[in-house]
Amino acid sequence: MQQELDETQSFASPVPRVPDGARILITCEDQFTRELLTKVLQEAGLISESARSMTEACGVAKSGRFQVVISTPTLSDGSWERLISIAHHFDLGFEVVLWARNFDLMEWSEALREGAFDVLDATRELPKTAEVMKRALWAAYLKGAGPHPELTSHQAAA
Numbered sequence: 001m002q003q004e005l006d007e008t009q010s011f012a013s014p015v016p017r018v019p020d021g022a023r024i025l026i027t028c029e030d031q032f033t034r035e036l037l038t039k040v041l042q043e044a045g046l047i048s049e050s051a052r053s054m055t056e057a058c059g060v061a062k063s064g065r066f067q068v069v070i071s072t073p074t075l076s077d078g079s080w081e082r083l084i085s086i087a088h089h090f091d092l093g094f095e096v097v098l099w100a101r102n103f104d105l106m107e108w109s110e111a112l113r114e115g116a117f118d119v120l121d122a123t124r125e126l127p128k129t130a131e132v133m134k135r136a137l138w139a140a141y142l143k144g145a146g147p148h149p150e151l152t153s154h155q156a157a158a
Contacts, residue, residue: 068140073100117132
């Protein structure tokens with residue numbers, strides 16, 4: 001027996017609840033963009049921290065506290081590809097999402113080949129950001145990049 005779909009039902013799969021202790025690192029030199037992304041993630045119930053340089057982001061990412069890093073493609077001290085190198089070298093498994101302006105199809109394709117989880121168009125895809133971050137968090141968890149129990153329990157105690 002076939003059920004009819006209600007017109008209000010959606011075919012999109014819901015994004016599951018984010019596990020406790022999930023953390024996102026925002027890497028961007030522009031303060032306005034960092035604050036905007038922080039607000040969007042906070043409204044979605046996601047915890048984030050930010051870094052103003054690629055050097056700072058790489059140092060913080062090595063801590064293993066983050067499952068996703070959202071970054072502009074190029075900062076004055078380096079490219080997002082440094083983050084991919086850190087993830088591979090230290091076997092951290094975090095996902096990298098690019099927050100890009102003026103990325104063409106070739107650059108987008110190359111970023112995915114180089115290891116980016118996704119590329120968001122900063123001029124049009126702000127409403128989609130939280131959903132993409134949640135999907136990237138789950139991809140990181142599947143790769144074993146979940147929060148360390150001692151970090152999660154420490155946060156709960158604080």
